[in-house]
Amino acid sequence: MQTSPTFPATFKLGGDLAINRLGFGAMRITGPQIWGPPEDRPAMLALLRRAVELGVNFIDTADMYGPFTSEELIGEALAPYPTDVVVGTKGGLVRFGPWADFLNDATPQHLHDALDGSLRRLHLERIDLYQLHRIDPRLPAEKSFEFLAEAQRQGRVRHLGLSEVTVDEIKHAQQYFTVASVQNRYSLFEREAEPVLDYCREQGIAFIPWFPIGGGQEIGQSGLQRVADRHQASERQVALSWLLHHAPNILLIPGTSSIGHLEENMRAAELRLTAEDMQELDAVSQ
Numbered sequence: 427m428q429t430s431p432t433f434p435a436t437f438k439l440g441g442d443l444a445i446n447r448l449g450f451g452a453m454r455i456t457g458p459q460i461w462g463p464p465e466d467r468p469a470m471l472a473l474l475r476r477a478v479e480l481g482v483n484f485i486d487t488a489d490m491y492g493p494f495t496s497e498e499l500i501g502e503a504l505a506p507y508p509t510d511v512v513v514g515t516k517g518g519l520v521r522f523g524p525w526a527d528f529l530n531d532a533t534p535q536h537l538h539d540a541l542d543g544s545l546r547r548l549h550l551e552r553i554d555l556y557q558l559h560r561i562d563p564r565l566p567a568e569k570s571f572e573f574l575a576e577a578q579r580q581g582r583v584r585h586l587g588l589s590e591v592t593v594d595e596i597k598h599a600q601q602y603f604t605v606a607s608v609q610n611r612y613s614l615f616e617r618e619a620e621p622v623l624d625y626c627r628e629q630g631i632a633f634i635p636w637f638p639i640g641g642g643q644e645i646g647q648s649g650l651q652r653v654a655d656r657h658q659a660s661e662r663q664v665a666l667s668w669l670l671h672h673a674p675n676i677l678l679i680p681g682t683s684s685i686g687h688l689e690e691n692m693r694a695a696e697l698r699l700t701a702e703d704m705q706e707l708d709a710v711s712q
Contacts, residue, residue, distance in 0.1 A: 433698065434674050439484075439632050440585035440606035443512055443554060447670055448695045449484035450477045450688070451636070451681030456495040461524035463495055464683070474503035476685050478511060480692045486609075486634065486679040488516035488559055489540050489547075490528070497547040505549035514555030514607070514634075515544045516589060518562065518570070532562035534573040541577060557587035557609060561595060571602035578603060587632075593625045607632040607677075613640040614650075614665045614711045627675045634677045639665045649710035653703045659693070666694035668707045 439445045455470040457463055464470045477485070485504075487496045500513060507513070517540035518532040537558075544553060558574065561567050574586050587607030588599055599605050608626050610619040612635035619635075626633040639662055654664045669676050680691045699707075 433671055435695070437632055437675060437677055439512065439555065439677070440604070441630065443585070444510070445484045445512060445632070445677060446481055446695075447677050448482070448666070448692060449486060449677055449679045450474075450482045451679035452485055452487040452496045452500060453491045454681040454683045455499055456492045457524075459524035460491055461521075462492065464499075467499070469685075470499050470683065471503040473683065473685055473688060474500060477688055478504065478508060480689065482692070483508075483510045484512050484514065484677060484679070486514050488519070489544050490516070490519045490521060490559065493521065494543065494547060497544055501547050501549040507550075512554045513548055513550070514557060514587070515548065515553060516557040516559040516609075517541060517544065518559035528560075530560050530562040530564060532558060532560065532570040533565060534569060537570065537573050537577075541582060545582065552581055552584055554584045555587055555607060556583040556585075557589050557607060559589050561588070561591065567595070567598060568602065571599050575603040587634075589636075591622070593622055596622070596625065596629075596631075605629075605631055607634055609634040609636055611635065611637050612669075613638050614668050614707060615640040617711055623673055623676070627673055631675065632677050633673065633675050634679055635669060636679070638669055638678055638680055649706050653699070653706055656703070657697055657699075659697055660690060663690065663694040663697060664699075664707070666691060667697040667699055668704070670695065671699050671704060 436444045437447055517537055519528050520531050521528050577583050585606035586603050589609040596605055608631055610622055612619045623633045650661050654661045682688050
């Protein structure tokens with residue numbers, strides 16, 4: 427059986443940062459409902475350090491996670507950072523309680539304050555990847571883009587990215603700065619963002635799926651289980667591996683608060699799916 431041809435182990439974020447394509451999403455290291463401190467802070471610090479030990483060199487977070495808790499834990503656990511570790515964070519969303527809705531605030535003043543806070547909590551002088559968490563519908567998008575471009579010129583951020591955007595919105599942002607990454611919801615079971623993924627691949631932009639296994643709701647599909655059985659792997663590992671094989675610009679950031687689940691997720695990078703496997707999984711997703 428022929429192996430799927432698109433499986434590079436790394437991707438050059440922004441053209442210059444070599445990233446292992448299986449990273450870590452740090453949303454779940456906070457308290458319940460992504461609010462407040464974790465119940466076991468030392469365990470979350472150990473989880474972050476274990477991720478780096480396993481070869482993770484890209485960690486994704488946001489100032490909203492906690493809020494602020496995820497960034498604080500990353501800074502405490504890993505600073506001063508190993509030279510190859512890249513932390514990407516996001517600003518532009520706010521929330522005022524564990525059950526409250528997410529609210530947009532991508533005004534230049536808020537982004538200025540958010541970026542200052544992220545730099546301080548992460549113990550960094552420059553953030554390697556800073557992403558606009560959402561375009562704010564209350565103001566012209568160019569106001570946010572102009573602030574981000576200026577922050578990059580000032581050396582406060584190295585690369586800039588976007589989250590939950592359309593192709594047209596990426597093109598708009600590209601008039602102000604080079605878009606290094608796009609972070610949209612996408613998985614084997616949720617492929618509405620396929621046109622965005624295609625555009626990012628053409629442009630050399632990293633595509634970072636959030637909810638990369640769709641929350642796990644679709645685990646148990648017969649086709650997925652058959653492929654997992656053939657590789658003596660879990661269905662979660664196969665769903666992650668499908669993403670790595672599907673497009674070479676995909677960077678994965680599965681999140682967890684368990685070292686056991688972290689280690690299971692990392693083994694997904696060892697799977698080599700065949701063309702037959704990919705066809706069967708594509709049928710599942712359709």
